[in-house]
Amino acid sequence: MDRIETKLVFGGEQRRYQHDAATTQCRMTFSVYLPPQVAERKVPVLYWLSGLTCTDENFSTKAGAQRVAAQLGMALVMPDTSPRGEGVPDDPEGAYDFGLGAGFYLNATQAPWSTHYRMYDYVVEELPALVESTLPLDGRRAIAGHSMGGHGALMIALRNPDRYISTSAFSPIVNPAGVPWGRKALGRYLGEDPAAWAAYDTVALVQQTEHHLPLLVDQGTADQFLEEQLKTDRLEAACESSGYPAMIRMHGGYDHSYYFIASFIEDHLRFHYAAITAGQTPPD
């Protein structure tokens, strides 16, 4: 992998890397924040998945997460939201909610998407294997995200409770199988197969799992996508009926933007750090 940028922030380093990915069969860019503690020891990592239209840089430039990550000694890894580059197909109409910037963190099974759109394998397997073997990370992982990335984070954690210690989301698409954004994407990437859709649907997964990873969701009540696309109430109902002890918080007046994320990201970092270090003596 090639480092293409380094910036000092809160005593740690904000870096960008590029590498040739085997899963997505294209060159991928990702961002990493390494807190100052890496001078002394390896640190745990929070993977952050962004939403529609984003790259690896929206979170690193807008959320303001580095200050608390530096205090806690937690690394951040921020992948891109889709494969990109020459030969990677996009939405035929150039829509923002499918194709480039809209990989939905799944493995597509339908042509022409199935060659490159393998973001599930990229995020779950290839990227952790790469960064955890080359950077000072100690193998303890949590995963969080926003909107489409909130869907990705919750879905990936629920499917891989052995790989993640905790999960959280801002404004997640909790029921992609039942809302316009998700129905468009899942239909094209996966075909009209209800079982394939359910495997990527947090509301379905939360009712099937016996592993109750710590799970936090923050949602703004003034989010312009809440009613049509996000449907937080469906996750609340699914958690209640299945006995999943999720923490789902509604915040009056906040919208879908990174201003909302910046307002509560500290809570998410501390939530993950507490889960990661539960039962352990904190480092100096």
Ligand SMILES: N[C@@H](CCC(=O)N[C@@H](CS)C(=O)NCC(=O)O)C(=O)O
């Ligand atoms: N209104 C946007 C919809 C996309 C959107 O709101 N994207 C969210 C994630 S779902 C985002 O994080 N945008 C980038 C940003 O705010 O930095 C559009 O039409 O392009």
